[in-house]
Amino acid sequence: MADHQHWLDRWKENRLGFHEAAVNQYLQAHLPRFDLDPGARIFLPLCGKALDMLWLAEQGYEVIGIELSEIALRDFFDENQLDYERIESDRFVVFRSGRIELLQGDFFDLRRDDLDGCALVYDRAALIACAGNNAVAATATLRSARHGRRPARSRRDRRDADRKNHPAAT
Numbered sequence: 001m002a003d004h005q006h007w008l009d010r011w012k013e014n015r016l017g018f019h020e021a022a023v024n025q026y027l028q029a030h031l032p033r034f035d036l037d038p039g040a041r042i043f044l045p046l047c048g049k050a051l052d053m054l055w056l057a058e059q060g061y062e063v064i065g066i067e068l069s070e071i072a073l074r075d076f077f078d079e080n081q082l083d084y085e086r087i088e089s090d091r092f093v094v095f096r097s098g099r100i101e102l103l104q105g106d107f108f109d110l111r112r113d114d115l116d117g118c119a120l121v122y123d124r125a126a127l128i129a130c131a132g133n134n135a136v137a138a139t140a141t142l143r144s145a146r147h148g149r150r151p152a153r154s155r156r157d158r159r160d161a162d163r164k165n166h167p168a169a170t
């Protein structure tokens with residue numbers, strides 16, 4: 001795929017103008033609004049080697065990311081001095097270290113089950129990197145993951161649902 005080659009070349013040639021050298025300030029400022037359960041699973045599509053993943057794991061969350069480039073994922077773990085295991089599966093190569101699990105492969109190969117239990121999707125410069133129709137397809141992929149077998153809900157969602165189902169109790 002031409003688009004894939006574009007990104008793989010950028011990682012190979014270290015053309016990484018999109019990469020932020022610090023944790024994203026908006027993530028830090030706004031994450032509390034989601035009122036996530038401790039240890040909630042957060043999905044980062046097209047994750048690159050974002051330091052946000054490290055910060056989220058340090059806050060106690062489980063992180064799952066997907067990224068086309070193996071260079072990006074190796075750099076992420078090496079630059080942050082994290083030991084990791086690397087496991088080849090049918091669709092992805094899985095890199096794992098503590099609370100962080102990164103899939104190396106194509107976002108469009110994701111299946112619902114891969115994102116089971118995710119409470120939040122954090123997109124920073126991700127879907128915008130999908131050109132034209134791909135961006136629409138990417139949104140559809142996320143929607144279908146969100147409505148998978150075990151849709152995850154935030155603590156606030158669950159509270160609202162309880163109030164709706166048992167109005168007398170609240």
Ligand SMILES: C[S@@+](CC[C@H](N)C(=O)[O-])C[C@H]1O[C@@H](n2cnc3c(N)ncnc32)[C@H](O)[C@@H]1O
Pocket residue numbers: 004007008018019020045046047048049050066067068069072105106107108124125126129
């Ligand atoms: C603009 S960068 C953003 C990276 C990261 N979210 C960040 O904040 O630094 C887009 C990333 O998406 C990756 N990518 C592009 N197409 C992809 C695909 N189909 N599946 C997985 N990753 C992809 C690229 O390799 C690149 O690292």
